[in-house]
Amino acid sequence: MKKLDRLGWADGLAFRSYGLRIGVRVSDRAAMESVIDRLPPGWKPAASPIVDHLFSLIVGGQHTASHVQRFNLLYYDALRLARTKELDLLLKTFESELQLLVAEFARGRTFVHAGVVGWKNQAVVIPGTSFSGKTTLVTKLIQAGAKYYSDEYAVMDKYGLVHPFPRPLGVRRADEYETTRVDAASLGGTPGSKPLPVRLVISTHYRAGARWRPRELTRGRGFLELLANTVSARSQTKLAFATLPKALSSAEVLKGVRGEADEVVEAILEKVT
Amino acid sequence: MKRGNGHSLPKARKDDLVTRQITGELLVYDLKRHKAFCLNNTAATVWKNCNGKRTVSDLAATLSNEHHSPADEKVIWLALDQLEKSYLLDTRTTRPVGLPPISRRSLIRAGIVTAVTLPLVTMITSPVAAQAGTPITDTVCFGRHQSDPGGCGNNPCSPPVGAKCVNGPGNTCKCQ
Numbered sequence: 001m002k003k004l005d006r007l008g009w010a011d012g013l014a015f016r017s018y019g020l021r022i023g024v025r026v027s028d029r030a031a032m033e034s035v036i037d038r039l040p041p042g043w044k045p046a047a048s049p050i051v052d053h054l055f056s057l058i059v060g061g062q063h064t065a066s067h068v069q070r071f072n073l074l075y076y077d078a079l080r081l082a083r084t085k086e087l088d089l090l091l092k093t094f095e096s097e098l099q100l101l102v103a104e105f106a107r108g109r110t111f112v113h114a115g116v117v118g119w120k121n122q123a124v125v126i127p128g129t130s131f132s133g134k135t136t137l138v139t140k141l142i143q144a145g146a147k148y149y150s151d152e153y154a155v156m157d158k159y160g161l162v163h164p165f166p167r168p169l170g171v172r173r174a175d176e177y178e179t180t181r182v183d184a185a186s187l188g189g190t191p192g193s194k195p196l197p198v199r200l201v202i203s204t205h206y207r208a209g210a211r212w213r214p215r216e217l218t219r220g221r222g223f224l225e226l227l228a229n230t231v232s233a234r235s236q237t238k239l240a241f242a243t244l245p246k247a248l249s250s251a252e253v254l255k256g257v258r259g260e261a262d263e264v265v266e267a268i269l270e271k272v273t
Numbered sequence: 274m275k276r277g278n279g280h281s282l283p284k285a286r287k288d289d290l291v292t293r294q295i296t297g298e299l300l301v302y303d304l305k306r307h308k309a310f311c312l313n314n315t316a317a318t319v320w321k322n323c324n325g326k327r328t329v330s331d332l333a334a335t336l337s338n339e340h341h342s343p344a345d346e347k348v349i350w351l352a353l354d355q356l357e358k359s360y361l362l363d364t365r366t367t368r369p370v371g372l373p374p375i376s377r378r379s380l381i382r383a384g385i386v387t388a389v390t391l392p393l394v395t396m397i398t399s400p401v402a403a404q405a406g407t408p409i410t411d412t413v414c415f416g417r418h419q420s421d422p423g424g425c426g427n428n429p430c431s432p433p434v435g436a437k438c439v440n441g442p443g444n445t446c447k448c449q
Contacts, residue, residue, distance in 0.1 A: 083416035104402040220298030220311035224397045227309050233399040237302050241293045245300065 004056055004075060014046040015039065018155075019107030022098070023051035028059035031087070038095035040102050041166050053077070053101060055094060059087065076101070099167075103153055103231035109163070110156045110236070110243040113229040116149035116165075117141045118192040119272045122199035123162040125154045125251075127229040133206035133261065135169055135179075140261040142189030144269060149192045153231075158239075160246030161195035198247045199272050201225065203255040204264075212264045214256030219245070222253030283332075283353055284325030284364040303360065307399040310359055315340075316392035319352040325364055329353070347383075351375045352392035359394050414438035417446040 011032045012025035017040045026032050035057065054077055060070030072090040074082040074097075082093040103111035114127040115134035124141065128134050135151040142148050150165035157163060169187070170179035184191055203225045204214070217225065226244050227233050233240055252271065258264045291302040299317035301310040312320060315336065322335045329349045336344040353366050354375065373379075377391050414430045417438065425446035430438045441447035 080416065080418070100402055218298060218311075218313075219295055220300060220313070221395060223295070223300055224309055224311050224395060228397050228400060230400070231402045233309075234307055234401060237291055237304065237399075241291050241300065241302060245293055245295050248295075 004078065007056075007058065009056075012049075014049050014051050015043045016046045017043045017102050017106075018109055020053060020102060020105055021046055021048075021051045022101070023049070023054045024057070024094075025054070026057045026059065028061070031057060031059050031091075034087075034091050035094070038091055038098070040099055041164070055098065057090065057094065060085065099152065100231065104235055105232070106155075108158060108239070110240050111165075111231045112154040112156065112226050112244075113152070113231060114154040114226075115151045116154045116162055118147035118149055118196050119145075119199075119269055121196060122272055123149065123154075123196040124200045124202065124268060124272060125162065125198055125226075125247075126202045126204070127154070127226055128203070128205060129229070131172075132204070133258070135171055136206070137202075137204075137258075137261045137264070139169060139171065139187055140265045141268065142184060142187050144265050146189070146269065147192035148184040148189040149196075156243045156247050157195065158243060158246075160198065160243060160249060162198055162247070163195045164192045166191040198251040200268065201248070201251055201253040202268060203253065204258045206259070206261075207257045208259065210257040210259045212256060212258045212267060214254035217253040217255050219248045219251075219253065221255075222248050222251065225253065225255065281364050281367050282325050282328060283323040283356075283362055283366045285320050285323040285356075286361050286363045290361075301361065302399070306360060308359070309397050309399055310361065311395040313390060313393040315348065315390050316352050316355060316394050319349060319392060320356055320361060323353075323356070323362060329366075345380075347375050347380055348391065351377065351380060352394075355392060355394040359396055361394075411448045414446050414448045415441075418444045419446060 007027065009025045010027055010029040012023060014021065014023045024035055026035060056075040058073040060072040069085050071083050071085055072087050073080060074090050074094055076097060081097055082090050084090050112127055114125050115138035117124050117138055126134050126137055138151045148166060149162065151169045152167060153165045155163040155165045166184065168181040168183050171182045172179045201222050223244050227240060230240050289304040291304065293300045297314050299312040301312060318336055318339050319332055322332055329346050332349045333344045333346045350372065356362050357365060380391060411430060414425065417425050419425060419440050425438045425440055430436050430448040436448040438446050439449050
């Protein structure tokens, strides 16, 4: 860490996010704008420079004399998270790791890896791993008129209400790994602003040609579906055990495979009365 | 706890568990093994009454009283089997010699299903933070070292879909 500290840092920022004090420093001032663009929704600048978690970005670029491309490096405290020649990839890793940090250690909030939309002042939560088709379903629900809350995390408070985490959607085109950031407004959606009670939990994944014939789960089984996607399930177990059952207290939980997202959107929204 | 005949009586585990009762089900988290369980009403009733003093017959009577319906001892044995496999019992239960293995299917076939629902313990392994997050790329995984704090991280990495960032040759990490 001392070696890192000795490097010349061009710019830095201390901010607060979900009760955490986080710092970012960059070796090239030009990278700061891209860093700020990737901070979690709702972040606020901190008055104090003292932080609990520190990210360091060393921008490599091209060496002027030798034409040698130097690596871009990303550190969390003294741990190297990434080493790549593509700055954009480094920034994506920074965004992902930062969100994961906030999701795991947020004070008083439980982050469930899930897509969320609001419909008739109630939340539809779609928990699932990456590549399960959450963003596709969220996109279609937004286009059908639902309010956008998140395509990545359902942020739940101690009352079980879901808060918005409206980062740009990470849309993945067919057979591609990399995601493209798409603003919800460009899809015709409006972001939700107020916390909502959960009305429906949809545990599903895409399978070509599948028909949507979900079965209803008990609240206890629904709890397991949410916990399996809860980032802080191990580190803040008691909080998750307090939050998730409250979130499910008036919710219906459906589980099943789905085909194309268009085919299930209507059925999902009809369930929310 | 042992009876005079040498048979041990089932006793529910209490340590390192987080529990929460919801309507009709009991949620349990094992802080040692990082497993979460959902016990239906029957399994929960049996588990809560395993105090190291009650016999299987006592538990069957308790279950009958609570559910206002006769409960066969085989139902209790099925519950105890599931609870034992889930490490939710402190004391293993001595099975009577000659008692065949009991499954839900065998009880249904034997017509032992009464108003008392068959016990059911559903289990998941709790995810580490990275497993519940967005995966990392092959490049990012390769940039890590086994000697780093947290090692290779075991993050899901993609492509290929389903791979994880695990130990590679030497001190390196790789997606596999």
